[in-house]
Amino acid sequence: MLYLSSEEIDRFIKEDVPYFDLTSHLLGIRDQPGKITYFIREEAVVCGTEEVKKIFKKLNIECTFYIPSGEKAKKNDILISGTGKAEDLHTAWKAGQNILDHCSGIATQTRRxxxxxxxxxxxxxxxxxxxxxxxxxxxxxxxxxxxxxxxxxxxxxxxxxxxxxxxxxxxxxxxxxxxxxxxxxxxxxxxxxxxxxxxxxxxxxxxxxxxxxxxxxxxxxxxxxxxxxxxxxxxxxxxxxxxxxxxxxxxxxxxxxxxxxxxxxxxxxxxxxxxxxxxxx
CATH class of the missing domain: 3.20.20.70 (Aldolase class I)
Incomplete structure (x- = not known):
């Protein structure tokens, strides 16, 4: 639907994690395998999952499911999920959530x-x-x-x-x-x-x-x-x-x-x- 460069995806990650995840490092969970799941708590028009998927790829997280932008989601629907190492999942966490929060909010309001x-x-x-x-x-x-x-x-x-x-x-x-x-x-x-x-x-x-x-x-x-x-x-x-x-x-x-x-x-x-x-x- 709209092209975002690799540099822009890097910027989304760097804004929240300029160097490394200090908390995961101190807890000793960096390499533990895990799963990340983004879900919606209300009906909404989905937007931004493609960008989150690109963030996953940058961080070696395998995307296991996602709903394309423009689709409607019901309460508690999964928007996107992936598997990878704990430190990478935590690095992706807020960058992905911020994109989905704001983009889906605008898309939903637009649809209304x-x-x-x-x-x-x-x-x-x-x-x-x-x-x-x-x-x-x-x-x-x-x-x-x-x-x-x-x-x-x-x-x-x-x-x-x-x-x-x-x-x-x-x-x-x-x-x-x-x-x-x-x-x-x-x-x-x-x-x-x-x-x-x-x-x-x-x-x-x-x-x-x-x-x-x-x-x-x-x-x-x-x-x-x-x-x-x-x-x-x-x-x-x-x-x-x-x-x-x-x-x-x-x-x-x-x-x-x-x-x-x-x-x-x-x-x-x-x-x-x-x-x-x-x-x-």
């Missing part, structure tokens, strides 16, 4: 929002912003995908999204109106999306010929009016809602008729309740 949105409109897209915690992007994006959502933008190098902050440097809406033809010419294979904070801004952007409009912080009733007016004039334009959208209010925004909702809330999802058992063989 997708299900709520699809109940109102089957084709609405649930999209995530770039406002994730630094250093966690790859795992966060994988979690969103596992839950049925999509990244709004993976980075500012790949898409064109014109904000008010950009307009401040080109003379506002008038400046954009003068440049839009040139922008579309040079980025002929990309969509040009622009942000609007009012119906008036949205109508003007539509008249300029942008491919999509992202409405920021409009109330659902205001957004619904904007969608009706703009779709009437330019039915093929893509319309997005952004600004404070979460599980509690997504229904109201989907009802407006937008093509997608953009949210940061998924990155703040409560971690899934993942338990770990380590046993001697």
């Amino acid at each position: 929002m997708v299900d709520i949105g699809n109940a109102m409109e089957p084709k609405v897209a649930v999209l995530t912003t770039r406002k994730g915690f630094p250093g966690t992007k790859a795992l966060a994006i994988k979690s969103v995908l596992a839950g049925g959502g999509y990244p709004h933008r993976l980075g500012i190098s790949e898409t064109v999204l014109i904000f008010k902050q950009h307009l401040n440097f080109i003379g506002g809406m008038d400046g954009l109106a003068e440049k839009i033809k040139e922008i579309k010419q040079y980025c002929c294979e990309k969509k040009i999306i622009a942000e609007a904070e009012s119906l008036e801004d949205g109508l003007r952007l539509a008249e300029m010929g942008v491919d999509g409009i992202q409405f920021d912080k409009l109330k659902p009733e205001e957004l619904k009016e904007a969608v009706i007016w703009i779709k009437k004039k330019t039915p093929h334009i893509s319309l997005l809602a952004a600004g404070g959208i979460n599980e509690k209010n997504i229904s109201a925004y989907v009802k407006t008729g937008v093509d997608g909702v953009v949210t940061t809330s998924l990155y703040n999802a409560k971690p899934a309740d993942v338990g770990v058992k380590l046993e001697m063989l």
Whole structure:
């Protein structure tokens, strides 16, 4: 689903075990054979087992079972298990648990929002912003995908999204109106999306010929009016809602008729309740 390099897997291990497991060393259990089992204490959408499996491989732990990311798990289901030496199992323990906790939490929350949105409109897209915690992007994006959502933008190098902050440097809406033809010419294979904070801004952007409009912080009733007016004039334009959208209010925004909702809330999802058992063989 998403590629993580060998160096990134090493970093997950090194964050928790920079040198060696002092406790296992002092207890004299380093070489004892054992088994590690990660299980879930609640229903959840699984995510991160592939990364834990790679951690196992790095530490010479044989993976004996795992559920692929994106699958649903019931309470007390085993997510992934493996066998190896006690010191290696303890080295993998927290790195693996942290990945499964946070990734499955985001995936589960994403699936809830997708299900709520699809109940109102089957084709609405649930999209995530770039406002994730630094250093966690790859795992966060994988979690969103596992839950049925999509990244709004993976980075500012790949898409064109014109904000008010950009307009401040080109003379506002008038400046954009003068440049839009040139922008579309040079980025002929990309969509040009622009942000609007009012119906008036949205109508003007539509008249300029942008491919999509992202409405920021409009109330659902205001957004619904904007969608009706703009779709009437330019039915093929893509319309997005952004600004404070979460599980509690997504229904109201989907009802407006937008093509997608953009949210940061998924990155703040409560971690899934993942338990770990380590046993001697």
